[in-house]
Amino acid sequence: MAPPGPASAHPASAEPLSRSIFRKFLLMLCSLLTSLYVFYCLAERCQSLAGPAVRPSGGGDEAGAPGRGALAGGPRELAVWPAAAHRKRLLQLRQWRRHRLPALRDDGEEAAWEEEPPGLTGGPGGSGAGSSVAEAPPGTLALLLDEGSKQLPQAIIIGVKKGGTRALLEFLRVHPDVRAVGAEPHFFDRSYDKGLAWYRELMPRTLEGQITMEKTPSYFVTREAPARISAMSKDTKLIVVVRDPVTRAISDYTQTLSKRPDIPTFESLTFKNRTTGLIDTSWSAIQIGIYAKHLEHWLRHFPIGQMLFVSGERLISDPAGELGRVQDFLGLKRIITDKHFYFNKTKGFPCLKKAEGSSKPHCLGKTKGRTHPEIDREVVRRLREFYRPFNLKFYQMTGQDFGWDG
């Protein structure tokens, strides 16, 4: 008879089986832990847990210190305001989803902030490196999205049409304490009968310490708007972006021309009677630029100190400077600085190194910064003459010389 096998023969065949089960178990445990970690990091808990629950707002010691932070959403800013940045990103995700749904739009002019077309990329900060919730799969954070509540706006950009209102709003949205509705609600001019509850529903959710904003440039020239906004809240802060009324009128005309190429020339629309040189002030392109007259209506309901006048020209030549004034006016810490902007030569305008909820450079869309048609010099001269007294009155009322008549 053959001798029995070694005593260890049977255990030797059983052990590999239990070991392999154990190994599989370990492998599963590891993958589970890895998935949990990935989920955890996607939720950006890693960055936010260490931060304060509510970021202090308003002018602290460092208010007014330019160039303090790094790029919006960049590592340094997160280190300074981790909780605020995290909360804002959660809310941005909600917005990211909304961007992909048919949104409330104005006359089609106001498409949302557009990403740079391929030909325009390559600006500073455009590497696309780094993560942002806007680029993360939305489903992963679904459970965390019910934060905040909808508030009526505490600040409104009320005008002026073609002044640079979109640029200002999009620049402001970079601030972690600003939440704004993307499209123009037109509540105080077109939809007032829908009521404040309807209006509030349009607003994005905000957390404590964040400001809700909207922009509708036609409010500035709407007679009923001052009383209506005051009835909502006497404390509403009002921002007006103004621009040389002559170039504003040409910009306005250029927009109409882009939609209806068959309209009469700018020159013919400007005059009631070209021979006498009588300006047609009933033409809205002309009428909107009589800023002093419109302002009078607002001053019946709001003190001048509750209004901020932003220069549309300086918003292009020195966006950080104007944004500094706006942040001060809104009682916000000066987080948006020159480090957030770069000048895009192709676009011919300042653009953001990183827009809200994105890590890529962003310029305004092609409906902003259109090429204006050449206008008869004599007509331009006559218009300048027409606007001069109104401009001077406006400088006097606001205490600011916008330099349109120098």
Ligand SMILES: Nc1ncnc2c1ncn2[C@@H]1O[C@H](COP(=O)(O)OS(=O)(=O)O)[C@@H](OP(=O)(O)O)[C@H]1O
């Ligand atoms: N950064 C930047 N990028 C592009 N465009 C800029 C920027 N800053 C100000 N502007 C000027 O904004 C003008 C459009 O103004 P609005 O946004 O107020 O227009 S609208 O009333 O909302 O249609 C637009 O007018 P046009 O140049 O006539 O198109 C621009 O001159």
